[in-house]
Amino acid sequence: MGIASRRGTGDTKVDVPITPMLDMTFQLLFFFVLNYNPSAMEGQMDLSLPTPKDMVKNASKPEKPSEMPGDEEPPEEPPEVTVVVKTQHDGRSDGVISQVSILSNAGETPVPTPNGKLDQLVDQLKKMRDDPALINKKDVKLQGDSRLKWEAIVRVRDACQQAGFTNASFAPPPDLGLGGQ
Amino acid sequence: MANVQGADTGPDLTAMLDVVMQLLLYFIFCARLINEQTTGDIKLPLSQAAKPMTRGEGEVLFININPDGKVLALGEDPMNLTQTKLWLEKRAQDYKKDGEVKAALVVRADRDTSYENVYKIMQACKDKGFRRFKLRAEMIGGGN
Numbered sequence: 001m002g003i004a005s006r007r008g009t010g011d012t013k014v015d016v017p018i019t020p021m022l023d024m025t026f027q028l029l030f031f032f033v034l035n036y037n038p039s040a041m042e043g044q045m046d047l048s049l050p051t052p053k054d055m056v057k058n059a060s061k062p063e064k065p066s067e068m069p070g071d072e073e074p075p076e077e078p079p080e081v082t083v084v085v086k087t088q089h090d091g092r093s094d095g096v097i098s099q100v101s102i103l104s105n106a107g108e109t110p111v112p113t114p115n116g117k118l119d120q121l122v123d124q125l126k127k128m129r130d131d132p133a134l135i136n137k138k139d140v141k142l143q144g145d146s147r148l149k150w151e152a153i154v155r156v157r158d159a160c161q162q163a164g165f166t167n168a169s170f171a172p173p174p175d176l177g178l179g180g181q
Numbered sequence: 182m183a184n185v186q187g188a189d190t191g192p193d194l195t196a197m198l199d200v201v202m203q204l205l206l207y208f209i210f211c212a213r214l215i216n217e218q219t220t221g222d223i224k225l226p227l228s229q230a231a232k233p234m235t236r237g238e239g240e241v242l243f244i245n246i247n248p249d250g251k252v253l254a255l256g257e258d259p260m261n262l263t264q265t266k267l268w269l270e271k272r273a274q275d276y277k278k279d280g281e282v283k284a285a286l287v288v289r290a291d292r293d294t295s296y297e298n299v300y301k302i303m304q305a306c307k308d309k310g311f312r313r314f315k316l317r318a319e320m321i322g323g324g325n
Contacts, residue, residue, distance in 0.1 A: 014193065016195065021198060024202060028205055028209070031209065032209075041233070041319065041320045042225065042231070042234070042317050042318070042319060042320070043228065043231025043232050043233055043234065043317070043318055043319070043320040044231060044232065044234055044287065044315040044316060044317050044318070045228065045230055045231055045232065045315070045316045045318065046314070046315060046316075047288075047303075047314035047315065047316050095293070095295070144296040145296065146295060146296060146297035147295050147296075147297070148295065148296040149292065149293055149294070149295065149296070150226055150290045150291065150292055150293070150294045150295070150296060150299050151226035151227070151292035151293065152296075153296050153299075154226040154227075154228050154292075154316075154318055155226070155227075155228075157228070157230065158228055158229050158230050161229075161230040162229075170300060170303070172300060172304075173296055173297050173300060176297060176300070176301075
């Protein structure tokens with residue numbers, strides 16, 4: 001190594017061996033270039049699940065007696081909106097949205113989804129929010145078939161969000177356990 | 182005596198370069214571990230409602246769910262539901278403080294995973310005491 005020193009004068013020249021350092025640096029750079037894997041921007045959404053209390057309350061609800069004409073109006077159902085999403089089971093298009101309907105106090109309302117688009121669902125949900133009879137205007141339940149793809153549920157959730165239902169929770173699939181894991 | 186012109190006494194850089202290289206190697210290995218938590222094998226669904234992540238959310242635990250419904254976690258083989266429940270129980274103990282599980286669960290489910298699989302796994306997480314959930318999705322249009 002070319003290290004020279006001179007006593008007394010204070011003039012010292014230090015040669016740093018740059019070549020191996022550059023080799024090492026290029027090795028590292030090459031490593032990072034090969035392993036560079038740009039991924040899409042990820043975002044996240046908060047989530048809520050039905051609490052055990054809700055599930056127990058719904059399970060223990062007594063069956064309604066048959067209504068006679070002229071009777072007092074039965075107590076209202078919990079002010080909730082449920083979006084039910086069904087999928088096909090033909091073995092070819094399993095997982096895509098085949099039917100969407102909205103369950104509410106007014107009953108079940110089917111919503112057309114031409115070409116899988118959910119614009120009409122958004123419009124329908126917005127109308128429901130504008131209805132003064134709807135008390136809870138933020139919460140919505142999503143219920144999908146077991147074989148429905150996760151992507152479809154997220155799209156429906158987005159539609160609910162657009163309509164103003166900002167708090168979406170997930171209900172168990174009606175055919176839970178039949179799909180298997 | 183040879184003539185030395187204009188030689189400056191500079192600090193010895195060799196030791197400093199050694200430390201710099203050590204640090205670089207450390208970050209190289211650490212970066213690999215972080216990437217495994219958010220494995221690129223999972224294709225997230227697209228969502229307009231997804232918001233950019235913010236720092237300072239406290240402790241988080243990542244769960245990746247592949248299209249077959251298997252759970253992928255750092256340092257573990259793909260797990261079925263039963264194995265996932267056992268794993269979650271251990272993790273919940275690790276993150277338990279004052280009787281509550283403090284960590285948030287970040288769920289990265291593949292877009293082709295069935296709703297049933299995702300629901301069962303999230304239900305298992307809830308049963309083990311996890312209360313805070315974050316769903317990951319690819320942002321459309323830069324997010325909200």
